Structure formats: structure tokens, C-alpha cells
Amino acid sequence: IFLMATDGTVIAANIALADRLKIPNESLIGCNLYTHLPPELSATRRLHLQNVIESGKPYYFVDQRGDSIIEHHIFPIVDETGAVNRFAIFGMDCTERKRMDEHLRIYRNIVSSTTDCIAFLDKNFRYVIVNDAYEGFSGVSREKFIGLTVAEYLGEEVFEMYIKPHFDRCLQGETVSYQEWFDFPTLGRKYMDIRYCPYIDANKHIAGVVATSRDITHRKKDTDLLAARLRLSEASARLNFDELLVSCLDEAETLTDSRLGFLHLYDETQKTITLQTWSTATASTFCLTEGKGLHYNLESAGVWADCIRQRQIIVHNDYDALPHKKGLPNGHAKVTREIVVPVFRNNQIMAILGLGNKISEYDEKDIELAMNLANLIWDIILRKQAEDALHESEEKFRTLAALAPVGIYLTSPDGRCQYANSRWCEMAGLTQEEALGQGWIAGLHPDDRIMVYNAWQRMVESEGHWGLEYRFQTRKGTTTWVYGLASPQRDDTGRIIRYIGINTDITERKEAEHSLRASLAEKEVLLREVHHRVKNNMAAIIGLFDMQRQIMHDQGSRDVMAELSSRVRAMSLVHEKLYRSDSLAHIDFQDYLKSLISHLRTSFGSPFIRCDINALGVEMPLDLAVPCGMIISELVTNSLKYAFPQTDSGATDRVDCIMVGMGHDQDTYTLSVADNGVGLPPGFDLQSARTLGLTLVRMLGEHQLGGHYELDQRDGTRFTLTFTPRNGRKEDE
Numbered sequence: 001i002f003l004m005a006t007d008g009t010v011i012a013a014n015i016a017l018a019d020r021l022k023i024p025n026e027s028l029i030g031c032n033l034y035t036h037l038p039p040e041l042s043a044t045r046r047l048h049l050q051n052v053i054e055s056g057k058p059y060y061f062v063d064q065r066g067d068s069i070i071e072h073h074i075f076p077i078v079d080e081t082g083a084v085n086r087f088a089i090f091g092m093d094c095t096e097r098k099r100m101d102e103h104l105r106i107y108r109n110i111v112s113s114t115t116d117c118i119a120f121l122d123k124n125f126r127y128v129i130v131n132d133a134y135e136g137f138s139g140v141s142r143e144k145f146i147g148l149t150v151a152e153y154l155g156e157e158v159f160e161m162y163i164k165p166h167f168d169r170c171l172q173g174e175t176v177s178y179q180e181w182f183d184f185p186t187l188g189r190k191y192m193d194i195r196y197c198p199y200i201d202a203n204k205h206i207a208g209v210v211a212t213s214r215d216i217t218h219r220k221k222d223t224d225l226l227a228a229r230l231r232l233s234e235a236s237a238r239l240n241f242d243e244l245l246v247s248c249l250d251e252a253e254t255l256t257d258s259r260l261g262f263l264h265l266y267d268e269t270q271k272t273i274t275l276q277t278w279s280t281a282t283a284s285t286f287c288l289t290e291g292k293g294l295h296y297n298l299e300s301a302g303v304w305a306d307c308i309r310q311r312q313i314i315v316h317n318d319y320d321a322l323p324h325k326k327g328l329p330n331g332h333a334k335v336t337r338e339i340v341v342p343v344f345r346n347n348q349i350m351a352i353l354g355l356g357n358k359i360s361e362y363d364e365k366d367i368e369l370a371m372n373l374a375n376l377i378w379d380i381i382l383r384k385q386a387e388d389a390l391h392e393s394e395e396k397f398r399t400l401a402a403l404a405p406v407g408i409y410l411t412s413p414d415g416r417c418q419y420a421n422s423r424w425c426e427m428a429g430l431t432q433e434e435a436l437g438q439g440w441i442a443g444l445h446p447d448d449r450i451m452v453y454n455a456w457q458r459m460v461e462s463e464g465h466w467g468l469e470y471r472f473q474t475r476k477g478t479t480t481w482v483y484g485l486a487s488p489q490r491d492d493t494g495r496i497i498r499y500i501g502i503n504t505d506i507t508e509r510k511e512a513e514h515s516l517r518a519s520l521a522e523k524e525v526l527l528r529e530v531h532h533r534v535k536n537n538m539a540a541i542i543g544l545f546d547m548q549r550q551i552m553h554d555q556g557s558r559d560v561m562a563e564l565s566s567r568v569r570a571m572s573l574v575h576e577k578l579y580r581s582d583s584l585a586h587i588d589f590q591d592y593l594k595s596l597i598s599h600l601r602t603s604f605g606s607p608f609i610r611c612d613i614n615a616l617g618v619e620m621p622l623d624l625a626v627p628c629g630m631i632i633s634e635l636v637t638n639s640l641k642y643a644f645p646q647t648d649s650g651a652t653d654r655v656d657c658i659m660v661g662m663g664h665d666q667d668t669y670t671l672s673v674a675d676n677g678v679g680l681p682p683g684f685d686l687q688s689a690r691t692l693g694l695t696l697v698r699m700l701g702e703h704q705l706g707g708h709y710e711l712d713q714r715d716g717t718r719f720t721l722t723f724t725p726r727n728g729r730k731e732d733e
Contacts, residue, residue, distance in 0.1 A: 003077075004087050006053065008032045011086065020091070052076050053084045062094075069095045115214075120199060122208040123171060125150045125159075137215065139186040154182065170196035170209045179216070188360025189257050191220040218365050224255050225369065229376055236384050242277065244384055248377040249279035252355055255373065256366055260333055260356035263377065266308060268348045271298045273305065276351075282333065302326045307340040308349055313371065314340045317361040333357070339366060341374040351378060407482065407503035409440070413496045415456050424503060427482060429474025445471035445479060456486075463488060463496060469506065481510040538572035562603060563693065566633050569599055571626050586619040589628075589662050596629060597636060597660065604640040610655055611636075615662035618669075624725060627700040628671055632660055634693040635673035635719050643677025643717065667724050671707075674718035686711060 002013035010017075010033050018025040021036050034042040044063070052059045052074050059074040071094045077086040111118055117134035121127055127145045135142050140153075150167075151159040166176045176196040183189050193214045201207040228251040235247055249261040261279035266272070273296060298308060303325045307314040316322060317337045328335065338356035342349045353374040358366070398421075401408040407424030411417050420428075420435040428435065428443025435443065444452055448470040459466040465487050472480045486501035542565050549561035573596055593613045601611060620628065636658060644656045656677065663670040686698055686709060697719075701707050707723025 001088075001090055004033060004089060006049070006085060006087070008034045017091070048072070048074065049087060052087065056084060067095065068093055069098050117211075117213045117215075119145075119211045120208055121150065121167075121211060123206075125164075125167065127153075128208065134213075137187070138184065154184070158182065166194075166196055167209060170198050171206055173198050173206060179220075183359070188358075189217075190215050191217045221255055221365065221369055225372060225376075228255060232376075232380055236380060236387065241381075241384055241388065244380065245277040245377075246280055246283075248380060249277060250281070252353065252370075252373045252377070253279050253281060256339075256355050256358060256362075256369055257360075258355040258358050260335065260338070260354070262354045263351060264354075265351050266298075266342075266349050272296065273298060273301055273308075273352075302328075304338060304340045304354055305352070307342045307352055311342060311349065313342070313367055314338075315362050315367065319356075337362060339370050341370045343374050343378045345378070351381075353377060404502075406505070409435075409501050409503075411486075411499045411501070413460065413488075413498065415460060415499075418498065427472045427480045427503065427505065429472070429476065429478065443472050443474075445473040447471075452484075459486065460499075472503075479507075480505055481507045538568050542568050542572065563637060566600060566603060566637055567630060567696075569596075569633075571630065573599075573629065586621055587625055589618040589620045589625065590615040592620075592625065592629065593632065593660055593662070596633060597658075600633065600636050600640060604637065606640045606644075608656065609640060609644060610657045612657060612659045614660070618662050618664050620662075624669070624705070627704050628662070628669075631671065631697050631700050631721065632673055634697050636660065638693060639673070639675040639677060639717070643675040643679075645678065669707075669723055669725070671701075671721040671723075672718060674712075674716060676716040679713050679717050680711075684711075684713075 002017050003011040005011060010028055010031055013025070013028050015025055018028050021028070023036060034045065037045065048059060048061055053076070056076055056078070058076070059072075061072050063070055063072070071092045073090040075088040075090075076084040077088060079085045112132045114131065115133055117137050118131040119127055119134050120129040127148050127150075130142055130145045135145070138145075138153075145153075149159075150163055154163070162180050162182070166178055170176050175198070177194070179191065179193050181189060181191050193216045195212045197210045197212070198206045199208045199210050232244070232248055232251060236244055239247060245263060249263060253259065253261045260282050262275075262282060263277045265274040265276050267274070298305060301308075303316065303319075303322055304314070315338075319325065319335045319337055334357075336357050338354060339362045340352055340354045343351040343353065351374075353370065355370060362370075398419075401419075401421040404421060404423060407427055408421045409417060409424050410419040416437050417435050417440045420430075420432055420440065422432075425432055425435060428440065430439065430443045433439075441449055441453065452468065452470050455466060455468055466485070468484050470482065470484065472482060474480075482503040483506050484501060484503045486499050488496045489498050489500055491497050545561050545565040545568065549558045549565070552558045552561065573592060590613065593615055597611050597613065601607065601609065639658045643658075654676075657675065659672070659674045661670075661672045686694065689695065689698070698709070701709055701721045701723070705721070705723040705725075707721045710720040710722070712718040712720070
């Protein structure tokens with residue numbers, strides 16, 4: 001504060017001015033103020049003072065120096081003539097106040113622009129201040145709010161029950177948060193998130209409450225929808241179909257604040273509606289008409305069926321004002337408003353969900369919620385129907401499985417047992433609980449566990465089937481042979497969801513096979529002994545023939561005895577080969593012919609005649625080997641005796657040769673004996689031959705074997721016999 005002449009001379013000043021200018025106070029009085037100011041600032045001050053001199057009125061201005069804001073008030077002082085000759089000047093640093101004013105303005109803007117409703121209420125529960133959001137949300141003007149009590153706005157009952165207890169706690173210094181449903185006079189039912197904070201005045205006393213509230217109705221309904229979905233999903237396991245539908249409608253009513261609910265089915269091909277289900281409140285309180293299961297044409301339905309006709313959601317918020325309504329049947333609930341939603345699947349309307357009589361009008365959120373509820377309810381219906389069908393199917397399966405004489409089991413894709421019937425448990429010696437999971441492995445015979453487990457894993461990896469013989473063994477040691485079959489069950493996408501398997505008890509078959517193998521082993525020993533004894537007896541006969549031949553002097557008789565000995569040896573050799581063979585059913589015909597022809601060459605002294613044998617790979621049974629051996633013996637004997645009359649150790653360069661072959665192609669055998677000797681006499685006919693040897697050849701080949709001979713006399717002689725074993729055996733039979 002200072003007094004200054006019009007020329008800038010300081011007449012009087014307080015210490016604050018000296019401090020501001022940073023000069024001693026005693027030096028300030030009498031000096032020219034402009035000399036202590038920067039030139040530009042001095043020029044500005046002269047202009048302000050000139051304005052005061054010319055106007056003769058007080059003057060106010062503000063300037064900023066660095067971070068400081070200074071307010072100036074100039075008051076003119078006049079002399080006796082009325083002219084301004086001095087100034088009284090007041091300067092004040094208002095930086096902090098200006099900053100506080102700016103902060104206050106920002107705070108005011110924040111409170112005004114926030115979407116949360118904010119109000120200040122005094123200790124008597126009266127509204128003192130409300131922000132723009134509170135005014136906009138409630139639909140009540142700020143002027144009407146001021147001085148209004150909460151009880152007057154929301155009602156005494158709501159205030160006493162839901163607000164005052166929290167308010168009283170806040171007035172005791174506690175910050176209170178809670179969420180609650182409120183029925184607002186102009187808004188209807190809303191779910192609010194509320195926070196009360198105590199307001200502390202300058203004296204540090206609680207002077208009221210700052211209330212912040214937010215409408216979270218949409219979030220609450222979304223949460224409630226998820227909770228309803230969970231409750232209905234859990235309820236579907238214990239409720240029957242009709243009870244589940246009623247429960248769905250009750251949930252829908254609660255979520256939309258409705259008082260009426262129904263679900264009806266629609267047949268789009270027949271254009272008929274089937275009355276299906278009403279909510280509990282609708283059936284017991286509002287709607288006394290009968291009609292569940294009733295069918296009627298779409299044309300007969302009221303305005304609520306417009307959702308089918310227009311194929312879209314219908315909202316009637318003023319039902320009485322509808323010009324085309326048909327009226328309600330006797331006993332039907334009064335309808336004030338309704339929302340009806342068609343349920344579409346594959347572009348066809350399957351059902352309609354109706355909700356009605358909400359206190360306030362249905363809005364966009366209600367429409368969205370009703371759509372979600374309609375689809376949820378229909379999905380639950382389909383799932384319930386599928387579950388009921390599956391349950392019925394499983395019951396049938398379990399009944400059949402319980403009665404089945406074979407073991408039946410179900411496993412997960414990774415081989416964990418999910419079910420085993422009583423027969424399976426009986427064979428494995430386990431209870432159903434013990435068999436579950438990996439427990440089934442304990443029922444396997446210890447020697448078979450690794451084999452069965454590995455085979456199962458290979459089947460799972462290949463996603464194929466399996467068939468396997470293995471053993472169960474109970475804790476008491478009872479062993480059961482089973483033949484197990486398993487096959488994958490797939491869902492609509494082809495993914496394996498489980499394996500289904502059966503175990504057939506084959507213990508009796510296994511025991512029979514074991515007995516049969518033991519019997520066959522015994523018979524094989526006996527048969528080898530028989531062949532051995534037959535061979536020995538024939539060897540004795542051959543020995544007798546040889547002894548008799550040695551004492552004979554007539555060469556013809558000796559030859560006859562030698563031929564008889566060869567014939568018996570051909571038969572004996574078959575029994576010897578069978579006795580020594582691994583198989584008692586067949587002999588290696590190549591090996592047999594080598595032994596037979598070696599003996600014949602030795603018997604008839606023909607070392608210079610070459611014998612070629614070709615019967616590789618031919619296996620022959622006893623009933624074919626004996627006659628074939630005798631035929632070959634007779635034909636080779638004839639060749640050795642008669643085909644090469646001049647054969648000796650150096651008579652000719654030609655190689656004398658006998659060729660014996662046996663071929664087998666499917667069911668047909670081909671036997672051939674050939675030589676490159678002198679040939680048969682002119683006009684030879686096998687059918688008219690009377691010698692014993694050729695008679696045997698003909699009878700054995702054509703009658704016993706049922707074959708056919710071909711004779712080729714080019715370049716020697718070739719007998720070829722072709723036969724099929726069945727032909728010969730058929731004639732034998």
C-alpha cells in the first residue's frame with residue numbers, strides 16, 4: 001500500500017512495497033517509483049495512471065510477473081480544484097487464490113460432467129446440491145431437488161428400509177458402499193451401485209453426506225442372466241421337461257421385472273400354435289384359463305402372435321391402445337404391456353417367448369435380454385430333450401448290458417474305463433468301482449497285462465479296432481479266457497468320444513483246444529509208431545523176398561522176386577519218410593523219389609544210366625504218395641530193364657537218361673516218367689497191356705487216382721499221368 005504523486009514520487013508506503021521492490025524502506029520515500037521498474041513496465045503503469053487522471057475514477061488491473069499474479073486497485077485523490085494530484089494504490093499477490101479458483105472451477109466441471117450421480121445431503125437427509133447427471137438421471141430439476149428429503153423422493157418405506165441404515169453409519173464417520181434395487185418414481189426399477197462418504201466442514205464436524213450412485217442395471221441383468229443360465233443348467237438334471245420350462249419362465253420374469261410369462265410352440269409348416277407352458281405366477285395368479293396342449297391356427301391368435309406374422313420381436317408398451325387387439329379370453333390375466341420374441345432355428349420359427357406387465361415400459365435392454373432368454377430357453381429345451389433321449393438310451397444300454405452273457409465295457413479315448421457290466425466284473429474279479437479308470441488292468445492275468453496294454457495303445461494311436469485273445473485272473477486265482485473286441489464311437493465331427501468293447505468267454509473252447517492238441521500229440525506218437533511198424537514189417541517182407549530170390553536158380557523167377565521186392569519197397573519207403581518227417585500228413589516227394597530211384601538203380605545194376613528228378617516243392621499225402629510211388633517204380637523199372645539194352649561202360653557216346661517229374665498246380669497233379677531209350681514196341685497200347693507191372697500202372701493211375709494217361713513215343717518213351725485227388729477219392733468212396 002502506498003501513496004504516490006502524479007509524477008511517480010512515492011509519498012508514503014508500507015514495508016510490503018519495499019520488500020516487493022527489494023529496496024530499503026527509508027530509500028523508497030521520496031524516490032520516483034518508475035526508476036525502480038523495468039522500462040516496459042513503467043510505460044504500462046504511466047498509461048494506467050493517465051486513465052485515472054483523465055477519468056477521475058478508481059481503476060483496477062491485473063498483471064503477471066513470472067509465476068505471480070498481482071491485482072492492482074488505484075484510487076484518485078483530488079485537490080481543492082478537483083484535479084487529481086495523488087494516487088492511493090493497493091497491490092495484492094493473488095496467485096494462490098487464483099490457483100484455488102481454477103481448481104475449484106475444474107472440480108465443478110468434473111462433478112458436472114461425470115456420468116455418476118452425485119449429491120450432497122445435510123444431516124436431515126435433505127438434498128443441498130445435485131450434479132447434472134443426478135438431475136438428468138432422475139428427470140427431476142435441480143430446483144425441485146434442493147430442500148427435498150430422500151423420503152419425499154423415494155418414499156418413506158424405501159428410505160427407512162434401504163437408505164437410512166447406511167446413511168446413519170455414514171454420519172458416524174464411516175464410508176459405506178452397497179448395491180440395491182430401487183423403484184424410482186419416473187424411472188422404474190433400477191439396480192444402483194451407491195457410495196456414501198461423510199462430508200467434513202471447516203470445523204471438522206460431519207455436516208452431511210456426499211452420495212455417489214451409478215445405474216448398473218444392465219450389468220446386473222447380464223450377471224443375473226449368467227447366474228440364471230447356471231441355475232437352469234444345474235436344474236435340468238433333476239427336473240422333468242415341464243418343470244424345467246416353468247423354471248425357465250420364472251427366471252425370465254425375474255430378469256425382466258415382468259409379472260407374466262409364457263412359452264408356446266409353433267409349427268411353421270402347419271401354421272399352428274401349441275399352448276405349452278406358463279410361468280408359476282402366470283398359472284397361479286394371473287391366468288386361470290385352460291389350454292395346455294391346445295392347438296389353434298395362427299389366424300385365430302391375438303396381437304401377441306404378430307411376432308410370428310412379422311417374424312420379429314414385438315413390443316406393446318400400451319396394450320389397451322392397440323387398435324387391432326382381439327380381446328382376452330375369460331379368466332385371462334389383464335395385460336398392460338408385453339414383449340414377445342420368436343425363436344428361430346434354420347430360418348424357421350420354432351417357439352415364441354412372451355413376457356408382460358412390467359411396471360415400467362420395456363426398453364432396448366429388455367429387448368436384448370428377452371432375445372437372449374428366448375435363445376437360452378430353447379437351447380435348454382433342446383439339451384434337455386437330448387439328455388432325456390440319451391438317458392433313456394443309456395438305461396436301455398445298461399439293462400441290456402446287465403442281462404448280456406458277455407462282458408461289456410465303455411472307455412474314454414485314452415483307455416480309462418467308464419463302465420463295465422456285471423459279467424465283465426465277474427470274469428475280472430473286480431467290482432464296478434474297482435474297474436473304473438485304470439483299475440481294469442488289475443483284472444488281467446499278470447502274464448497278459450503288458451501285451452493287452454500295448455495292443456490297446458496301438459489301437460488308440462491308430463484310431464482303429466481291435467480283436468484279441470487274453471486272460472482274466474481273479475484274486476482267488478480263477479482264470480477266464482476271453483476274446484475281446486473293441487470299436488471307437490465317434491461324434492458328428494468324426495472325433496472319437498469313447499470305445500465300446502465286449503469280452504466273450506472262450507474258456508471252454510480253449511480247454512477243448514488244449515485237450516484236442518494233447519489228443520493230437522498222442523495220436524501223432526501212435527501214428528509214427530504205426531508207420532514205423534509198417535515200415536519194419538514191409539522191410540521184413542522185402543528181406544524174405546530177397547532171401548527167396550537168392551536161392552532161386554531160374555533168372556526169370558529171380559527177376560519176378562526182384563520186381564515184387566521193388567514194389568513193396570516203394571510202399572515201405574513212403575512209411576519210412578512219413579515216420580522220419582516232421583509232418584505225418586505229407587512227405588517231401590523230391591526226397592522220396594531220390595531214395596526210391598537210388599534203390600532201383602542199385603537193384604537193377606544200372607550205374608551208367610543217368611536219372612533226373614524234378615519234384616521240388618511237391619508235398620504229397622499218404623494216400624497219393626503210395627500209388628504214385630508204385631507207378632513210378634514200375635515205369636522206371638521198365639526203363640532200366642528194357643530201354644537201354646546195349647548200355648555199358650564205353651559202348652557209345654550218348655548219355656542214357658531217365659527223367660522223373662511231379663508237378664502240382666492248384667488241385668491238379670502231373671506225373672511224368674520218360675527215357676531216351678529204344679522206345680516201346682510198335683503198336684503198343686497201355687489199355688491192352690497184360691503184364692503185371694503195366695496192369696498196376698493202369699489200375700493205380702486210372703482207377704485209384706482217377707487220372708488220365710498220355711503216351712509220347714517220340715525220342716524214346718514218355719508216360720504222363722494227370723489227376724485231381726478229388727476224382728480218385730470220389731471213386732474210392
